[in-house]
Amino acid sequence: MSRGVWFPSLGLLAWLCCLTLGPVEGGKVLVVPVDGSHWLSMKILVKELSERGHEILTLVPETSMLIHGSESFKTEVYPVPFTKAELDGKFNELRDGVFLKPPKVTDLFINLQRLVNFTTVQVTACESLLNNQPLMGRLREGGFDVLLTDPFLPCGSVLAHIFNIPAVYFLRGLPCEMDLKANQVPSPRSYIPVAFSGNTDIMTFPQRVKNMLMSFLESYMCRMIYAHFDDLARKYIGDDMTYSKLLSNGAIWLLRYDFTFEWPRPLLPNMVFIGGINCGKKSPLPADLQEFVDGSGDDGFIVFTLGSLVSSMPMEKAKQFVDAFRQIPQRVVWRYTGDLPKDLPKNVRLMKWLPQNDLLAHPKVRAFITHGGTHGIYEGICHAVPMLMFPLFGDQGDNVHRMVARGVAVKLGIYDVTTESLLAGLNTIIHDKSYKENIVRLSEIHLDRPVPPLDLAVFWTEFVIRHKGAEHLRVAAHDLNWIQYHSLDVIGILILIIITFLWMTLKCCLFCTRKCCGRGTPKKKKE
Amino acid sequence: MSRGVWFPSLGLLAWLCCLTLGPVEGGKVLVVPVDGSHWLSMKILVKELSERGHEILTLVPETSMLIHGSESFKTEVYPVPFTKAELDGKFNELRDGVFLKPPKVTDLFINLQRLVNFTTVQVTACESLLNNQPLMGRLREGGFDVLLTDPFLPCGSVLAHIFNIPAVYFLRGLPCEMDLKANQVPSPRSYIPVAFSGNTDIMTFPQRVKNMLMSFLESYMCRMIYAHFDDLARKYIGDDMTYSKLLSNGAIWLLRYDFTFEWPRPLLPNMVFIGGINCGKKSPLPADLQEFVDGSGDDGFIVFTLGSLVSSMPMEKAKQFVDAFRQIPQRVVWRYTGDLPKDLPKNVRLMKWLPQNDLLAHPKVRAFITHGGTHGIYEGICHAVPMLMFPLFGDQGDNVHRMVARGVAVKLGIYDVTTESLLAGLNTIIHDKSYKENIVRLSEIHLDRPVPPLDLAVFWTEFVIRHKGAEHLRVAAHDLNWIQYHSLDVIGILILIIITFLWMTLKCCLFCTRKCCGRGTPKKKKE
Incomplete structure (x- = not known):
């Protein structure tokens, strides 16, 4: 049986006809x-919703890196109490040192502290929005049907609760699995690896012990990371509110998940998987770039970028890359804005920002050098490009680990990378056929879905608009506390009943024995 | 925002184009x-697969009730060691007594024994297939790409394992949740009601205690029900095989589930929900029936059937129904083959078999009198018809309980039904507007899905054909035993380490104390 693709049958039309409902009307979406x-990736959904006739209002902090106004949707800019330089400083903190220091176990705590510093600044931005009475008044009167937000930061969920609008979450996942915890998704620690544990879904006994210990650590980290979010929720909603409780109100969770990349795991009905939403649409390349990659001959070209946050590196490190690129027949498109040796080889083209998805979709691409962010990984999977991966921080270590375990990537450390290890890594992923074969297989499975992820995201957002939520998909577990959820109270009472029963049986036996002995003793006494 | 329906956007076409894969080629499907x-309902999928160019071979036992040959697909009839009369006898046993005896707690065990008797006979049919060497030889050479089966009986899974063909399961659920257990789906007993418990997903403390106790009972029942299946698996596959293990190899579980009917619960990635697959396609009614229901005026008509197994009842019981129907303005279409009083009112039309879905889709239908089988319930939900329900046996009690909890049905007992209670029940569901409003809301949600269930079932069956399974959706929990899955070994070792640590600390403290005291004692002695 050769591979094929599903075409919607006549059943689809019959189904749609039998509904006899009206066409989609434009809803009001607060983003x-x-x-x-x-x-x-969220922008892709926002634009699509706008194109489908929905009225969009996007709230943009006046100091932002990538969120700008757009012709396709309305934006409302609100003042925040920090400057662009301060924001950049916080972002820089997150990536600091990865090029110069060998990775250590303590990095986890340092990165955690940096993440908390970063989100704390963002919480102040949210406060200034919530305290902005004129804007809040306008939003309250806005009559929004749905609020679309990324719960990585708490402002969206707070607004949804205050304005009583159903929320659709758009995310890949939250630090320390807060998304899964808040949504009451079971995560058995015996086969669900904890972040940073270095485990896969198949673990030896020592790995399972480590996984369990790391899950305790994760709970501690959770408290640290979300302390400010909890404060915010309490301050603006009520004393008994926590961020977890707030999140649990989400109607639909649009997760940038796909099981070609994630380990298969338990789910809940309100989780919708839209992994790869960022590689659905292709645009033509700029003419000069098109010419450069078209002219790469049979050897093809390599795409090299370390993500939206990292576009430079120390000169010495960059030299290792340049020296390696000098020795390969492939051309290289490199997103780089830092300093470089003067004798840059002709096969290297530098760019300040590159159309990553469109380049990876080019038939002559041979390899993708990446830091292991999820956008890049999904684009690599979509277009079946083997990867050379340099995890830098955050979830990237786990992401890379997964791709290496699937035999579609080679991992190198950015701290100790050399020209030789680079050449060896590139040689492996380009010339060892198994890497290409594995990523092609992964790509075929990833693309073979009944509904493309963007359409699925649109469908469920519109579903929430049509039905004012998705209450029928919400599990009753949300009404239980931890003890009730795990039935510890029930188990406790059953054990108590059993113990009482055994104790009473024992007492009865003892009583009977005493009676028998009692009858005997007087006789003996008589004797 | 008025209700609407999703239309596939251009993204769908872009997605399909970007795949650049060939068209679907016909696969070989063993059913x-x-x-x-x-x-x-399985026949609907089989016919659709056949229409889409797949080569189907359906294995039919020579003694069967509803499985017959078809023009759309090939069948292979195999001999079985029982007659039609014996089979009917077993079916009759299942429904025996429901009209004449009040329901009792012990019915559970009687029905369990009847179910075991019934499946035991079916297991012998399977054995005669497995021992049929000429047929088995032909099947082995058949080169099938996928095996489609309902795992309510074990033969399909055994064949899939013996022939090493990926299996697609098509089912609503198995007795004592064997499907969920075998597929390693978490079912927290704190909010997942156990069958026959009479609980919903929201339980009080006593209900949760009952739920837990019932789950222990369920485990015992599981062993009874599947003992013969385990024997069969051991006999034909190997000593370490059980039915649960065999089932766990299923690539995709096509479940006739929808959360307008089922309580929301944890899922796994290889579970696909196709609830309502039986109401996607409508056919025109026979002319005389069309005339009868068209002529029912503003009062409309009622559809009355107690399922494919029950088409008669004791005369006295039937008289209660006839007397009630005599007093209502609605017409009644009744599937009935038993004896009746002679003066049948003119508003009642008897039929040996009725086109249930097509009748429920008629705009003049006002109510549906049903036993609470899942097919009828989904058809009732699809076409938004309030129900008067008489649960008879099996899962029907739980099904009815769910529909009553959703405010779309009234439940009556078939044992103690009277003309008065029937009239009152019909009056409620027809004239209390809340029933119609609730079922319309449920129906809208049920129909509002990104892909119609039949297309989804076809997609995933073809997916398994294209990729020779769906390994990427299979959780690693299948490789763990019960102790490992629940991390009891890990918790044990951690407790042991803590106890050892505490014990050693205590010992050290005691040693130090003794040292100190030891130094003191001689002094004292000296003194």
Whole structure:
């Protein structure tokens, strides 16, 4: 059986006809985005919703990196109490040192502190929005049908609760699995690897012990990361509110998940998988870039970028890359804005920002050098490009680990990379056929879905608009506390009943024995 | 925002184009069905697969109730060691007594024994297939790409394993949740009601205690029900095989589930929801029936059937119904083959078999009197018809309980039904507007899905053909035993380490104390 693709049958039309409902009417959508790469994929959905006739209002902090106005949707800019330089400083903190220091276990805590610093600044931005009475008044009167937000930051969920609008979440996942915890998704620690554990879904006994210990650590980290979010929720909603409780009100979770990349795991009905939403649409390349990659001959070309946050590196490190590129027959398109040796080889083209998805879709691309962000990984999977990966921080270590485990990538450390290891890595992913074969197989499975992810995201957002939520998909677990959820109270009472029963049986036996002995003793006494 | 429906956007076309894969080629599908109403919905998928160019071979036991040959697909009839009369006898046993005896707690065990008797006979049919060497030889050489079966009976899974063909399961659910257990789906007992418990997903503390106790009972029942299946698996596959293990190999579980009917619950990625697959396609009514229901005026008509197994009842019981129907303005279409009083009112039309879905789709239908089988319920939901329900046996009690909890049905007992209670029930569901409003809301949500269930079932069956399974959706939990899955070994070792640590600390403290005291004692002695 050769591979094929599903074509919607006549049943689809029959189904649609039998509904006899009216056409989609435009809804009012309030968008509360998160800056950086988070916005890049959410923007795709926002634009699509706008094109489908929905009225969009996007709230944009006046100091932002990638969120700007657009012709396709309205934006409302609100003042925040920090400057672009301060914001950049916080972002820079996140990536600091990865090029110069060898990775250490303590990095986890340093990165955690940096993440908390970063989100704390963002929480102040949210406060200034919530305290902005004129704007809040206008939003309250806005009559929005749905609020679309990335719950990586809390402002969207707070607004949804205050304005009583159903929320659709758009995310890849939250630090320390807060998304899964808040949505009451079971995560058995015996086969669901904890972040940063270095485990896959198949673990030896020591790995499972490590996984369990890391899950305790994760709970501690959770408290640290979300302390400010909890404060915000309490301050603006009520004393008994926490961020987890707030998140649990989400009607639909649009997750940039796909099981060609994630380990298969338990789910809940309100989780919708839209992994790869960022590689659905292609645009033509700029003419000069098109010419450069078209002219790469049979050897093809390599795409090299370390993500939206990292576009430079120390000169010495960059030299290792340049020296390696000098020795390969492939051309290289490199997103780079830092300093470089003067004798840059002709096969290298530098760019300040590159059309990553469109380049990876080119038939002559041979390899993708990436930091292991999820956008790049999904684009690599979509277009079946083997990867050379340099995880830098955050979830990237786990992401890379997964792709290496699937035999579609080679991992190198950015701290100790050399020209030789680079050449060896590139040689492996380009010339060892198994990498290409594995990524082609992964790509075929990834693309073979009943509904493309963007259409699925649109469908469920519109579903929430049509039905004012998705209450029928919400599990009753949300009404239980931890003890009730795990039935510890029930188990406790059953054990108590059993113990009482055993104790009473024992007492009865003892009583009977005493009676028998009692009858005997007087006789003995008599004797 | 008025209700609407999703239209596939241009993104769908872009997605399909970007795949650049060939058209679907016909696969070879071996179908191992289960008789009775199970076959009615599976047949829809089998026919659709055949129409889409797949080569189908359906294995039919020579003694069967509803599985017959078809023009759309090939069948292979195999001999079985029982007659039609014996089979009917087993079916009759299942429904025996429901009209004449009040329901009792012990019915659970009686019905369990009857179910075991019924499936035991079916297991012998399977054995005669497996021992049929000429047929088995032909099947082995058949080069099938996928095996489609209903795992309510074990033969399909055994064949899939023996022939090493990926299996697609088509079912609503198995007794004692064997499907969920075998597929490693988490079912927290705190909000997932156990069958026959009478609970919903929201339980009080006593209800949760009952739920937990019932789950222990369920485990015992599981062992009874599947003992013969385990024997069969061991005999034909190997000593370490069980039915649960065999089932766990299923690539895709096509579940006749929808959360307008089921309580929301944890899922796994290889579960696909196709609830309502039986109401996607409508056919025109026979002319005389069309005339009868068209002529029912503003009062409309009622559809009355107690399922494919029950088409008669004791005369006295039937008289209660006839007397009630005599007093209502609605017409009644009744599937009935038993004895009746002679003066049948003119508003009642008897039929040996009725086109249930087509009747429920008629705009003049006002109510549906049903036993609460899942096919009828989904058809009732699809076409938004309030129900008067008489649960008879099996899962029907739980099904009815769910519809009553959703405010779309009234439940009556078939044992103690009277003309008065019937009239009151019909009056409620027809004239209390809330029933119609609730079922319309449920129907809108049920129909509002990104892909119609039949197309979804076809897609995933073809997916398994294209990719020779769906391994990427299979959780790693299948490789763990019960202790490992629940991390009891890990928790044990951690407790042991903590106890050892505490014990050593205590010992050290005691040692130090003794040292100190030891130094003191001689002094004292000296003194």
